[in-house]
Amino acid sequence: MKTALNVVVWTLLALLVCVAGLWWFRQPLALQLANHYLAPHKVQLSCLQWDLHLQTNLDWQVSARSVCVQGPGFRAEAANALFDLSQLQVASLQLVHQPDNAATHSKENQPVSWQLPDLPAISIDKLQLQSPLLRQPLEMAVRYQQGNLQLNGPWQADIALKDNQAELQLNWKLADLANYLRLPEALPAALLDSPIHTQASFDGQNLVATNQIATQFSYPIEALECQMPITVTGELALRLDTTILQADVDLSALPIKLDLKHCPIPNPAAELYKPAQITINLPDIAKVSLQSLKLASAEVQFTGKTQGLLTLNHIDWQTGKPLTASYQLNSILVPAQPSEQWFPLALQGIGQIHLSVDSQTPDYQLSGQEWQLSADSWRVADWQADKLQLNSQFTLDSKAGLQAELKVKAAQALNKDIRLGAIKTTISLASQDLKNVTGKTDLSLDNLASPDGKITGLMHQHQFNVQQGLVTILGNTNLKKLDVQKWQLNELAFKHELFMPLSEPLQGRSVHQWQLPSGLHGQVNQEQNRFNLTLPAQSSNKFTPLLKPLLPQLALTAGQLAASAEYALDTGKLNANIDVSTLSLSYQDYQVENISVNSDISWYSGNLHLAPATLSIKSVNVGLPITDISTQLGTDANGPVLSGLNGKLLSGEFSLPQLRLDNKPQQMTLALRHLDAGELAKLGKDSGIEVRGKVGADVPIKLDGKLVEVKDGKLYNEGPAKLLIYDNAAFDSLLASQPNLAPSLSALKNMDISSLTSTVNLKPDGWLLLDMKIKGHNPGKKQDVNFNYTHEENLFTLLRALQLGDEVQKKVQEKVK
Template identity: 25%
Template sequence: MGKLFSQKRYAISLLSFVILFIIAATTYLFRNAIGIFLIDHYARDQHVSVNCLSFDIDTQLNIELKEVCLQAPGIRAKIEDALFSYQKNALYASSLIVHHTLSKNTDKASSSIAPIDITSWKLPVNLPKVTIDEVTINSDVLRESLNFSLIQPTPDSLKFEGDIQATLSLTTTDDGSEQSAITADIKWVLSEVIGFVSLNESQLASLNPLLNQTSFMNTQIITNLRFDGNQLSSKHSLNTSFHYNHNSCSIQPKIDGLVVANFSLLTQQLSLDISALDTRILLGDDCLALLPQVPIELPNVFSLTSPTPMLVTLNGAVIPSLSFTDENKALALTLIDLGISFPKEKSPIHIETKLELDGELNLNKPAKPSERLARQSPLSSLTLSHSGYVEADGQDWSVSQIDGVINVQNFTQAGLTNKTLSMNASGSISSQTGITMQLTVDANGLRYLSPEDASVPITIKSVQAALTLSGKNINEISVISDSTWSQIKRDTVLVNKLSNRLKGNVSNFNHLHFSGDSTLSGIAINVPVKQYLTFSTIDVRHDITAQRTSSTLKSQHDVSVEKSLQFTVGQSGQQINLMMHQQSIDSLQAVATRFLPELILQDGTLNIDAQMKSNGQDLLASIELVNAGVKYADFSASGIATHANVYSDSAGLQLDNARLTILNADTGVPISNIALAYSIKNNSLKVDKATGNVLGGNFILSGFWLDNRNQNAQLTMNNIDLAKIVELQQQSGIDVTGSVSGTLPLTIKDGKVNIDKGLLKSDSAGALKIDGNPAFDSIAQQQTELNYLKDLEYEKLSSKVKLNTDGLLFLDFSILGKNPTQEQAVNFNYHHEENILTLMRSLRLTDSVQNQIEHKIKKGGEE
């Protein structure tokens, strides 16, 4: 019995061994199929399946893996020629090939990422070390395969070499909590990353400005990553500079420093810190050339700083502070609390921020500053302080709460200088609600020197101006401008006050139309001989139209001087017109009295039509005076008329063959039918010929210039009626018949007139009868020989005439005839001297002669 039991026991052991051997052999023989089954079973929940598997196990438990094919959603992986060494506890693989395809599932991916608790992660102590000679990753998002090798230098780290240069580690903190985190150190180049990414043509085109920056694209970036299961932290170190051209503007950024980024899986927020990043931007001179020509030394080197980390979420970003500062830290543009809302299906991108611009700018030195100005004016600067709230919503934008101040001291530029200048701006601008802006300007001590005439400055004591802009649409802006200018002076002209008010609108930043009024008060003009021509007011009504794109300007200015003189000045492009139609001469009396108090303007009208270029060239003027009358002291004239066409050329003003007529003139001697032919050549006025009727005869004056040149002229007198001369003197008891004619040669030197060898003589015989003239009778009582003149028939009457430049007139009279009553021959000679100024004032020649004869007789003079 015992023996039988013993045999059964050995049989059971043998049977068990056989069964185990069969199982082991079967498992070994079907190891690949069993492996596939087990992997599929346990990885079913992760949607992982095995498509191929081939491995072998030797007696030392080393596993040789010829190949294994794994598949998961979007991923296929294949490992070839792998070996697990049991003794070395190491896994070696010849290659790992991964294929990634994009999912065609149209369902939206979840925007949330669940945190991973890796704080207590610990790798098994006996985890084999892995080495893979070649890892190849193919993906739909990659333009070409990614190749690298993978080694495990320590149990807690992986090292990638090849297209990816990185080290991945599982570390623990040093604070004693022994919490685990995954860290990685990566060296990468942006050009290589983009080179692997698959982009379509439009995406490549949008990146061209960046792709063309070779220096930046080839800059090595060192990145340190740390992931603790909740937060992914990264630090990126780079040092690069590159050139970038945009619309003919050369920009050279230089970036050096560290960018810190922290992304939280719990809050889904990204924090970006660039406070340790030194970013400098250099603008080329060509960039500044694109800006409007302003007399300011604009900086061309800026620093970009953001001292507080930026916060980025799935919905938007918040930047607490972002500043652009010039290299001298004199000017800073700061964006405060910049908020960006990312676009969604039904809402565009939204941006809002507070903007501040503060600092100081130097003004350019004058191109050719005079030594005197350089001594008097220190280098001027511009101080500015502006703030506003900027908001953009897609294509809509607004700038509100605008508050700005600009102060300038000792401004000197383009011939203009001023001591102080202050400008203030406030209001808001919006693409939707339009514009509401108020601007004020306060300037003192202005001085302007025109390039055309730098010797005569324009000075202005002060200017106050206010400008209001409003409109529900920024393309249709209403403008109201008010300004006051005090003590404007240029050379001999002073305007005590100028007030101006304009209203108008600006359409599409192109078409401008303004209308309004200006009043000039307290005008004084210093004229020669230390006199002043003054006006109390000059009123001007403006109407101005301009178009920016076509550079056209049209304006009309209706001017009223003392509410009497009326004329219109118009401008069309480069053409300026002056029009004065049917201006009554007597309405100019108030103006004329200030210049010549004794001048009285009477009848007549004045018409002027003039055109000229805005630069003062190509003048063409038509001047017409009709039936005018004037009176000045003892002089009066009526029926004055002229029509002249004046023009200008490179030599100056020109006038060809004009004519002035005066119907009657009274200078003490009545003159009528005066006709003057005159002209202007090279700014000089010339009387070509003057004729008229005087004292029953006529005169002819040859041509002469009305300037200071030395010249000769001749005055010819014809048929002057001696009876008219006597009648002019209003002497009773004197009757004379006959006429005289002659020539008076005129020499004009240094503006003074000289007559030498002038001669007047009778045209024929005449008679002189004196009966009942008290003055003559008184003389004749002392000189009885004069009684022969009481009844005289003369054959010749003549006088030599000489006039000195000092105004002294010399007359040598000679009368040859007989007294028929006493049958006595008479030869009367007399020399007379008279100041021409007094003589012209009295114009009583006969009385003057008689007085001189009486004086001579009393002194025993000879007849």
């Protein structure tokens, strides 16, 4: 008995020792035991201090001063918790989100369902959530009882936990998030304060939520200095798989409308064509995760007078890769107020977008193909183009820059009374920094017609280079045919060099060289607002194509011509030099040999100024040879004038003090000296009349435009002269008709002239009146003779008759040939 008692005692003692030991070591034992069961879930209990109390109702209660739990992606510390079979009370629970400590998310190693156990009533007075994703810790009180979970913090939410699902209805606003999440700073207050009604459910894996949003706010657009009204009304649906943190976001019922009416665009054209409203629709579900974004399509719809649709397709982004998408634009741009200058345009195009936002400097690439801008009729300023079409393809790359090709064609273009037919232009350009550009332009123009002339077959090419704001253009132009007034020139060639600052085009310089098929060539230099025309010395016959239309019977047969001119745009002053060297020409039957003059010409203040220059002509043959002509070319207060004109004719000489080269009325006296009377008589082409001796004349000439008048011109003999008439048909006829006067008239056949005086008058209508008085002596008959001769004849009619005869005969001979 004693032995049994001892056994019991020792057993009790042993149990007591065990229980005391267990109790004494309850903390580490509980820690080890809990970790044993938590290990499969990769959760570890790092601290646990608890006690067991017997309550007055004889129920046991567990109190824990601290509980520390650590698992994948989180750490939790609870303090002052009380637990009995009916409830759990926690004074404070700190839950720390540790993404760096999170295991790799994969469906295989995550729970696929949330098995909610039967929970006692739970009360957490202070639940503090900490996360790098939160701007500050989120604190709230949590109450749970019989499937109802209440959160009381920044938001008040009632969550029903039923059938392993948590269901939530929450009214909240973005402003509530602003204290905890980093939202874009520019979000306006109206948007932040807009109420959002959220209905969500969570099954342990998937969070499914619908958010009803109805907000209208104004978004500040700093560039346009305006507030843009934005309306967002509808539903945002979200399905988030928490195991892989991937969400399906459905924005198809949440159109975003941007009202552009209150944001005027500074560019007048952009403002006129601006749509009234832009609506952004995302008709497809976006798949979003921390590592990727996929969206089948997004639509940007333009409404108002301008209408169109920009569709973004295959929007795709993955970590480490750029965001890619393709786009298609179809739009009709209609101006707010149609006018002659502003008209509907059709704009369409397709292309691709690549956008990389990983680096600090975003990399992007925007490409376009089949871009087309077309208009039935396009007008700007005085220009109008019909059936205008612009096609383009381009690539805009943040590193490689811009590469583009533009093709512009128009059926025709009009500028006032200038008409351009069938224009085609191709511009290829490349720019790495969007400031410096290189490229080339090819332009063809079927024809250009204006009241002044017509161009047929224009081809122009140039290469251009824009560097540091300086434009360099090297190019050439070919004209198949140029008709300007009387000129018709074929196969004209031009070369162009142009250098000008973009900011001040007139401060640049350019060189334009041109050449005609005849070989005539020259160039125009432009430097700032000064233009220089240079015609280098070249054979005069190269000028024939230019002169022929003006004077068909003029031919330059020898000599050289050179010219230069400088024109200042600001002052309107023209300075020129014309150098004519040993130029010979023929005009009709007239020949002019060796013309030389070097003349400086200027034009300013509406007047022509000629610097004094000597004009010399070796000979002029107008049926009457005139040689050694010399004169001084210049201007006086009234205009251009020839001074000291002199030369030789009829073995004598002539001089004219001054001859004005304008149409103003003028008077002058032509002095003729030492003319050979015999040569003078031969001009009459009357055979059988011979005159010897010298004569002089003073001929007052009055010019008024094309009218010529001679009044009281004097012709006289210079010393003794002689008249011989023999076998002259007219004289013989006179004698035969006047037989009774024949003996006296015969005294004229051989007469020594001692005095010859005559008066010459030429009326503006061409009538010549010659009144000649000759005193002489017939040595054969030893008889003094006074011969008074008057002659009336219309010189103009005579000249016209002679000219007409020559013309008719020449034409007929040409035809017969």
